[in-house]
Amino acid sequence: MPDDRMQQMSAEFQKMVDEFFNIQSRYSAAIREIQTKLEILDDEFQLRHKRNPIHHIETRMKSIQSMMEKLRRKNHPVNMDSAVENLSDIAGIRVICSYVQDVYTVARLLTSQDDIHLIRMRDYIREPKENGYRSLHLIVEIPVFLSEGRINVPVEIQIRTIAMDFWASLEHSMRYKAQGNVPNEICDELQQVGEDIAALDKRMQSIHDRIEAIAAQQNRA
Numbered sequence: 726m727p728d729d730r731m732q733q734m735s736a737e738f739q740k741m742v743d744e745f746f747n748i749q750s751r752y753s754a755a756i757r758e759i760q761t762k763l764e765i766l767d768d769e770f771q772l773r774h775k776r777n778p779i780h781h782i783e784t785r786m787k788s789i790q791s792m793m794e795k796l797r798r799k800n801h802p803v804n805m806d807s808a809v810e811n812l813s814d815i816a817g818i819r820v821i822c823s824y825v826q827d828v829y830t831v832a833r834l835l836t837s838q839d840d841i842h843l844i845r846m847r848d849y850i851r852e853p854k855e856n857g858y859r860s861l862h863l864i865v866e867i868p869v870f871l872s873e874g875r876i877n878v879p880v881e882i883q884i885r886t887i888a889m890d891f892w893a894s895l896e897h898s899m900r901y902k903a904q905g906n907v908p909n910e911i912c913d914e915l916q917q918v919g920e921d922i923a924a925l926d927k928r929m930q931s932i933h934d935r936i937e938a939i940a941a942q943q944n945r946a
Contacts, residue, residue: 744805745789752816754869755878756784759818759835766834778827780887783819787812813844813864814881821890824930825850828861828884835865835882842866844879850889856912857919858893860885888922888929 760782767779787795792808792815801811808815822828828850836843847862863882868875885893896915900907907915 741789741793741803741805745792748805748809749786751869751871751876751878752786752880754871755867755880756786756816756818758867758869759841759865759880759882760784762835762838762841763818763820763831766831776823778822778824778831780821780823782821785817785819787815787817813879816878817881817883819890820882820884822884822886824933825886825926826930828886832861832863832882832884836863840868842877850885853919853923855916856896857916858896859889859919859923860893886926888926892919892922 763779763782767777771777792812793803795812796803796807799811801807820828820831822831832846835841842865844864844866845862846864850859850861853859861884863884864879865882866877866879869878896919899915
């Protein structure tokens with residue numbers, strides 16, 4: 726009986742793998758569509774303002790293991806149909822910007838496009854998470870045209886500054902190394918570092934704005 730159960734689980738997992746590869750193309754296409762839009766916006770901004778608001782772009786696809794774990798945590802059926810229906814972050818894009826204002830500019834320019842549908846926005850910059858995490862999270866839908874026709878595909882977009890990304894990357898790495906068992910005093914210190922980095926972001930934005938004002942005044946003169 727245990728052998729039959731193992732074989733059934735193995736067959737179910739293999740089916741999920743096959744289905745994953747069947748739908749992977751649509752999520753990959755959605756990522757490419759949005760990445761292209763972001764790159765075009767960045768290029769146009771460079772032409773108009775002589776600088777790039779986007780420092781770099783990262784993309785990722787959730788693994789089957791990650792999807793299965795998240796479906797279990799949320800008490801959803803563990804299969805690909807359930808993943809497509811219940812998970813909005815299978816495809817993800819991280820946009821790293823130079824300044825805080827660039828984060829909101831990029832988000833506004835992207836979501837104002839006719840074929841981008843904003844589903845949800847969570848602003849963890851103005852209202853950071855308790856641990857100090859800061860970022861602007863968007864869930865958008867974008868149409869993808871496949872051989873069977875048009876489908877709308879959700880993509881999670883995280884937009885943050887270089888400083889926010891620095892904190893988030895190292896904080897995640899440290900928590901992973903500690904297997905989530907981080908003492909309260911270290912959590913408090915990490916939160917304080919997040920606040921220090923936010924203050925630096927604010928100062929850099931202020932310096933940038935003052936330099937822009939000086940340059941504009943010189944051009945008028």
